[in-house]
Amino acid sequence: MTDYQKAINERCSRRAFVLEPLENAASLRERMELYNLESGLRIRLVENDRDVMKGISASYGMFSGVRHFFALAGKQSEPRLNEKAGYWGERLVLDATMLGLGTCWVGGTYHKDLCEKKIGLAPDEKLVAIILVGKVPHQKTIKEHLIRSVARRGTKPLDELYTAAETPENFLNGMRAVQKAPSAINKQPVHFQYKNRTVTAEVPDRSGHQGIDLGIALLHFEVGSRAENRFGEIDGHYMLQL
Numbered sequence: 001m002t003d004y005q006k007a008i009n010e011r012c013s014r015r016a017f018v019l020e021p022l023e024n025a026a027s028l029r030e031r032m033e034l035y036n037l038e039s040g041l042r043i044r045l046v047e048n049d050r051d052v053m054k055g056i057s058a059s060y061g062m063f064s065g066v067r068h069f070f071a072l073a074g075k076q077s078e079p080r081l082n083e084k085a086g087y088w089g090e091r092l093v094l095d096a097t098m099l100g101l102g103t104c105w106v107g108g109t110y111h112k113d114l115c116e117k118k119i120g121l122a123p124d125e126k127l128v129a130i131i132l133v134g135k136v137p138h139q140k141t142i143k144e145h146l147i148r149s150v151a152r153r154g155t156k157p158l159d160e161l162y163t164a165a166e167t168p169e170n171f172l173n174g175m176r177a178v179q180k181a182p183s184a185i186n187k188q189p190v191h192f193q194y195k196n197r198t199v200t201a202e203v204p205d206r207s208g209h210q211g212i213d214l215g216i217a218l219l220h221f222e223v224g225s226r227a228e229n230r231f232g233e234i235d236g237h238y239m240l241q242l
């Protein structure tokens with residue numbers, strides 16, 4: 001988990017990739033298969049694809065060199081599909097970061113139909129999002145700096161992310177890791193509460209990207225706080241005893 005902390009500190013979304021085969025694909029695939037077993041998700045790794053972001057990357061002018069991505073899919077009947085995709089997808093993001101690769105979550109701006117075809121999505125499955133992955137230049141491009149300065153402008157101060165009467169250090173460390181988490185249009189919608197050593201986390205609406213953001217934030221909190229347990233869902237609330 002401490003390596004994950006380092007990855008959390010280093011990670012940021014990257015949008016300009018180098019046109020090269022995916023290094024460390026075998027190791028990423030191994031992690032992905034482990035996570036699929038543990039979570040029941042059906043994440044796939046697609047390599048050397050030129051179509052899923054085609055046109056979109058050009059018209060938005062945001063992405064370049066995209067060739068590889070994780071497609072985060074699972075059973076439609078899974079009630080916590082978005083949160084699970086967020087939690088386990090972000091693990092892959094941190095694994096890739098530790099391998100020196102760049103990543104970017106993409107929730108909507110890709111050819112979803114094409115992607116579903118490419119991965120052979122079954123009728124009982126749903127595709128939640130993709131995560132771009134690949135080699136990136138060590139230094140961010142000027143365009144990347146610009147996009148990040150706009151995207152990150154609204155980052156919330158730490159104390160807007162939680163409600164708590166007391167704030168022990170392990171809770172605050174968890175929240176610092178949450179503050180660094182990626183979220184769709186950097187909205188940081190997840191609100192945490194701390195009371196009597198119990199942490200809860202919630203978003204206004206789990207049905208869309210906020211559900212993914214919630215799963216990502218749960219993982220970041222677990223890593224940052226060095227929690228011994230994982231969040232569990234009790235009476236519809238994600239809870240963790242610190």
Ligand SMILES: Cc1cc2nc3c(=O)[nH]c(=O)nc-3n(C[C@H](O)[C@H](O)[C@H](O)COP(=O)(O)O)c2cc1C
Nearest residue numbers: 012013105106107108109151182183184185186212
């Ligand atoms: C669920 C989700 C969907 C996202 N979709 C997009 C997207 O479509 N395009 C994009 O450029 N970035 C996307 N992002 C990346 C966010 O913009 C980025 O995480 C946020 O601005 C914070 O910046 P950082 O990741 O560099 O810390 C998405 C992130 C998440 C978690």
